[in-house]
Amino acid sequence: MRGKILSTVGGVYTIYSDGVTYNVFPKGNLRFKNKHLTIGDDVEIDDRLVIVDVYERKNELIRPKSSNIDQLLIVMSVVEPELSLELIYKFLTYANMNKIPSLVALTKVDKVKDFTKINILKEDLKKIGTDLFLLSYDENSEIARLKNTLDNKTTIIMGQTGVGKSSLINEIDPAFNRKVGEYSMALGRGKHKTKEVILLPYNNGFIGDTPGFSSLELDIFKEDLAHYFPGYEELYLDCYFSDCLHQNEKECAVKKNIENGHLSKEAYETYLKLLSELPYHKERFKK
Numbered sequence: 001m002r003g004k005i006l007s008t009v010g011g012v013y014t015i016y017s018d019g020v021t022y023n024v025f026p027k028g029n030l031r032f033k034n035k036h037l038t039i040g041d042d043v044e045i046d047d048r049l050v051i052v053d054v055y056e057r058k059n060e061l062i063r064p065k066s067s068n069i070d071q072l073l074i075v076m077s078v079v080e081p082e083l084s085l086e087l088i089y090k091f092l093t094y095a096n097m098n099k100i101p102s103l104v105a106l107t108k109v110d111k112v113k114d115f116t117k118i119n120i121l122k123e124d125l126k127k128i129g130t131d132l133f134l135l136s137y138d139e140n141s142e143i144a145r146l147k148n149t150l151d152n153k154t155t156i157i158m159g160q161t162g163v164g165k166s167s168l169i170n171e172i173d174p175a176f177n178r179k180v181g182e183y184s185m186a187l188g189r190g191k192h193k194t195k196e197v198i199l200l201p202y203n204n205g206f207i208g209d210t211p212g213f214s215s216l217e218l219d220i221f222k223e224d225l226a227h228y229f230p231g232y233e234e235l236y237l238d239c240y241f242s243d244c245l246h247q248n249e250k251e252c253a254v255k256k257n258i259e260n261g262h263l264s265k266e267a268y269e270t271y272l273k274l275l276s277e278l279p280y281h282k283e284r285f286k287k
């Protein structure tokens with residue numbers, strides 16, 4: 001019987017098949033492959049409820065560790081922790097690098113007074129075909145619209161700790177009953193309430209709750225950013241230099257598209273800021 005790995009604790013895998021969950025063990029001779037089994041894997045289990053085979057993955061992510069993903073839902077709060085455009089674009093770049101479509105949700109919008117920044121972001125994301133959902137603890141929340149995008153898909157939720165990933169899953173369906181943490185003013189971050197990746201069956205698909213992480217935990221380099229920054233992934237091929245970083249190089253296709261208004265100026269400013277913070281790929285090999 002074929003099933004999907006939802007979660008794992010101490011070598012026991014929770015597998016979902018046809019509406020039923022089973023706790024199973026990998027087979028002896030697959031044991032050396034153990035570390036390769038990951039949440040999201042489709043596996044074959046036999047009558048004794050032992051994993052005997054793993055189907056080929058369509059894709060996989062290192063962080064949050066998962067496989068066979070249809071879309072990434074990037075979650076960012078407007079406060080606690082504070083809205084970071086750099087982080088949103090960094091996550092979007094990461095999704096692009098892995099060729100996984102993405103959506104963005106802003107949480108805690110009930111705490112926003114000035115929508116200028118959010119409206120600009122909404123426009124900029126629209127230009128690159130990325131939907132933005134504004135979520136809040138009031139009647140303006142776009143949770144219903146977000147729920148419509150989840151059917152029949154495996155959606156992995158990613159974002160910093162304390163932004164409200166688990167809360168959002170409870171909003172989708174309170175029956176999930178995910179533990180929610182609190183934001184610590186003293187620490188300046190959430191308290192890592194969710195500790196493991198877990199897939200939750202939902203409307204013929206799955207929603208992945210994941211532990212929050214910091215931007216430092218994503219290995220992205222200047223060169224990746226130049227190739228996979230949202231909106232730049234096709235364009236960079238038209239730049240004069242193949243390793244163009246779209247700063248002051250001559251005949252840069254990205255800069256041209258910003259000048260003629262096809263690409264967002266604000267997003268480019270975020271790009272430059274991110275670029276200045278990320279290391280060169282080459283530095284990796286210097287040591």
Ligand SMILES: Nc1nc2c(ncn2[C@@H]2O[C@H](COP(=O)(O)OP(=O)(O)OP(=O)(O)O)[C@@H](O)[C@H]2O)c(=O)[nH]1
Binds near residue numbers: 107195210
């Ligand atoms: N006001 C408001 N608070 C929210 C909203 N969404 C989440 N919160 C609060 O944010 C805090 C953190 O929520 P969690 O759902 O635990 O955050 P998380 O992203 O799952 O955090 P980790 O599991 O640590 O990665 C909780 O106190 C929530 O009540 C929202 O839309 N509005």
Ligand SMILES: [Mg+2]
Binds near residue numbers: 167210
């Ligand atoms: Mg959580």
Ligand SMILES: [Zn+2]
Binds near residue numbers: 239244245254
């Ligand atoms: Zn360029």
